[in-house]
Amino acid sequence: MENLPSPTDWAVPFFIITVAMEWVWSRKNKNIRYETKDAFTSLALGTGSVFAGILTGGFVLALSLWVYEHRIYDIQVGWPNALWIVPLAFLLDDFTYYWFHRTAHRVRWFWASHVVHHSSQHYNLSTALRQTWTGFFALSFIFSMPLFYLGIPPALIFFLSGLNLIYQYWIHTEAIDKMPRWFEAVMNTPSHHRVHHATNPRYLDRNYAGVFIIWDKMFGTFEPETDEENIQYGIVKNLGSFNLLWAAFHEWIGIAKDLWSAPWRYKINYLIKPPGWSHDGSRESSETIKARWAEQEREIWQNLTSSSSAAVPPAVQSQDG
Template structure:
């Protein structure tokens, strides 16, 4: 207990955050080689899959470019500005870090649910779901605004009193855990694990375009959030990956921008200002009351 309550250097925690993020990326590349060999053994390796894998890393590069040039500074500045008005002064130690990770995971659930159920969020997050494959490279398939929305959702943790570095560290842990879930090589884990933790099986469901899998399993680390809030689905039927309306392209520019193109087109074609705003703020497939709602993922 003494170790849990010992004060932590936030500078050291920041270095640990970078170390974990960078080295996990290296490990992920190594695991991707294993997955490609596995595809070859099962005769599932194709030029389309290889092209899609390369597209995943190009979108990552574009995402990093936008984050570094524009959104990174906004992210850090917003956190430190809000921290001035923190309700509590929460000391950085391993206990508070663990608590922050659990809270960040809960925040991630609602952020993730928002990105699926509000068109302006889906425009960027749909990039991640547009691959018709499921391997660890898909975890690095990012949209243009994917570093914007987490700021807004995690600011309450800073306002509560968690040091911004602690919150950023917690976000990295949730994200790294999520990354590891993107694989077909791991089938179902023991039942107690599947009951509490998010697993590759649960996350495969999340990436499915099957009707029964749409908008399910938003969890980051703990699948209990989906069980609590009524969005859980078990993997039963074989998963069909990708969007309801596929992009049918391995062009990284198409993959990166298709969501905003589709959103812009839908807003432009929708008559009336109120309805145009409705397209932005409602779920994919939304139509005014006099029109039927159809899935558009």
């Protein structure tokens, strides 16, 4: 198990080649959009994320092995047990990813790291490589610890997590519309993940899946892509800059400012409440944005129904009851 390779390291040439191919293709296909400065910012953030992982990986590995030493089951991954253990471990790893990802959108501390991935206003393969430098600081790795405690070897989970990330790479594109219906029903796809990266109110905080979209359907966070409106990408308050350091650290800076200025009884809430929360209600969160949008939709529907009723002759209205 200790000799398992890092799938993401092996996939780097594939990432580079396919980004270049999509970039060239975007010049002929208006459905694929690239902005040079934005793409280079994404690539630089991805490169920095690799170095950050090298610097902190030793500690994560040491902690993982310590938890594994206290495991409650001694799972043997040799043949033929691997036939069922490896698929089960992949499913469990994807399940923990769903909860990490959902938490990363609902708790500001985790969002401060994850927001980097959502900060591009474009959606293409380079966006997939826009990764955080502060995942270790945000303690993102703690979501995998229960798997080690169960007795799944850390090396196997690290390997499968790499495969999970490679799968998620190809769904960051507008070049693919919809996959076959059976595939869309079970797997995460470009269509499902475009919803996740959207800032349209109907799409906020939806489709957290890594590989299997079934988790969103099970836990009530699924939203299908619709043709009714064009998707707007980015974050609720966009960066307005391609500055690399600002992209990497802007939300941590925002947290520091809030902790400095907020009354003592509210300080902890600026860490654990959803992004956009404020003690005086002066900011917008995804909840307030969605609530306002839902109210507007209700008003539009009421106006349409009242207008259609007024257009029906009185005699017809009475006949219909």
